[in-house]
Amino acid sequence: xxxxxxxxxxxxxxxxxxxxxxxxxxxxxxxxxxxxxxxxxxxxxxxxxxxxxxxxxxxxxxxxxxxxxxxxxxxxxxxxxxxxxxxxxxxxxxxxxxxxxxxxxxxxxxxxxxxxxxxxxxxxxxxxxxxxxxxxxxxxxx
Amino acid sequence: xxxxxxxxxxxxxxxxxxxxxxxxxxxxxxxxxxxxxxxxxxxxxxxxxxxxxxxxxxxxxxxxxxxxxxxxxxxxxxxxxxxxxxxxxxxxxxxxxxxxxxxxxxxxxxxxxxxxxxxxxxxxxxxxxxxxxxxxxxxxxxxxxxxxxxxxxxxxxxx
Numbered sequence: 001x002x003x004x005x006x007x008x009x010x011x012x013x014x015x016x017x018x019x020x021x022x023x024x025x026x027x028x029x030x031x032x033x034x035x036x037x038x039x040x041x042x043x044x045x046x047x048x049x050x051x052x053x054x055x056x057x058x059x060x061x062x063x064x065x066x067x068x069x070x071x072x073x074x075x076x077x078x079x080x081x082x083x084x085x086x087x088x089x090x091x092x093x094x095x096x097x098x099x100x101x102x103x104x105x106x107x108x109x110x111x112x113x114x115x116x117x118x119x120x121x122x123x124x125x126x127x128x129x130x131x132x133x134x135x136x137x138x139x140x141x142x
Numbered sequence: 143x144x145x146x147x148x149x150x151x152x153x154x155x156x157x158x159x160x161x162x163x164x165x166x167x168x169x170x171x172x173x174x175x176x177x178x179x180x181x182x183x184x185x186x187x188x189x190x191x192x193x194x195x196x197x198x199x200x201x202x203x204x205x206x207x208x209x210x211x212x213x214x215x216x217x218x219x220x221x222x223x224x225x226x227x228x229x230x231x232x233x234x235x236x237x238x239x240x241x242x243x244x245x246x247x248x249x250x251x252x253x254x255x256x257x258x259x260x261x262x263x264x265x266x267x268x269x270x271x272x273x274x275x276x277x278x279x280x281x282x283x284x285x286x287x288x289x290x291x292x293x294x295x296x297x298x299x300x301x
Contacts (some may be wrong), residue, residue: 010250011222011225011226011250011251012222013209013223013225013226014208014226017208017209020209020210027194040149048248057183058229058233058247058248059250060249062231086233087229087230087232087234087248088233089233089234089236089242090237090242090243090244090245090246090265092243092244092245093245095194104165107230107233107234108153108157108158108230108234109157
């Protein structure tokens with residue numbers, strides 16, 4: 001199975017870094033889509049099938065928190081695996097994001113950290129480049 | 143606050159740009175101008191601005207390490223890469239000074255032209271950290287605006 005991934009971040013630099021990490025992760029990739037804010041991201045989700053969302057929080061127009069709230073309120077996307085990739089440090093906000101079923105990767109991140117989160121969230125355990133990655137049987141973040 | 147800014151700046155450059163800032167600058171690094179300036183405004187329990195400045199000669203290494211060799215010569219991407227570093231530094235410093243529960247909103251990074259005024263006349267940076275990087279230097283400054291009441295509250299809480 002190839003995964004279609006949507007990367008939502010207002011920084012083109014960060015989107016590029018995330019996409020580079022995705023390509024090195026060993027995850028079988030389908031289409032990698034990009035959006036510059038939450039509103040653009042929701043438009044993409046209306047038109048394209050997406051298996052994994054990598055989401056920033058602080059963005060103009062619509063932030064990641066609002067986008068995630070709308071995704072969970074939509075029956076078509078309520079189960080979508082989401083990894084928040086953000087500098088967010090507020091425990092209040094992080095707790096809310098966890099409640100909405102998001103996994104959190106804190107910026108700055110080591111590529112291995114993002115890769116391990118991606119593999120855990122997607123459940124991929126047999127990757128071409130890095131070999132088998134242990135997936136903890138703790139129910140994950142979802 | 144100075145220590146938090148210093149540690150966060152160093153860690154961000156190491157983790158994101160794969161560069162290793164040194165707080166002990168060589169005379170050559172110290173003499174290099176800070177040609178490029180980006181800033182990130184924030185609001186929340188405290189309102190202010192994180193300013194990050196770098197020598198021009200450091201920029202290709204930042205872009206190359208963050209984006210790959212092909213992009214390292216494109217000036218706009220070099221600026222964007224520095225802006226993202228500022229964004230990450232800002233996001234990581236604020237919980238240290240505002241408290242773990244505080245929610246801050248960060249604006250998108252802005253690139254400033256040479257000579258542009260970055261702070262209001264009466265403001266001095268609350269913290270400043272300078273490092274030698276490659277053949278040049280980088281400097282992070284944290285400005286807190288209108289801080290009298292809010293800052294006293296945060297400081298009293300021990301954040």
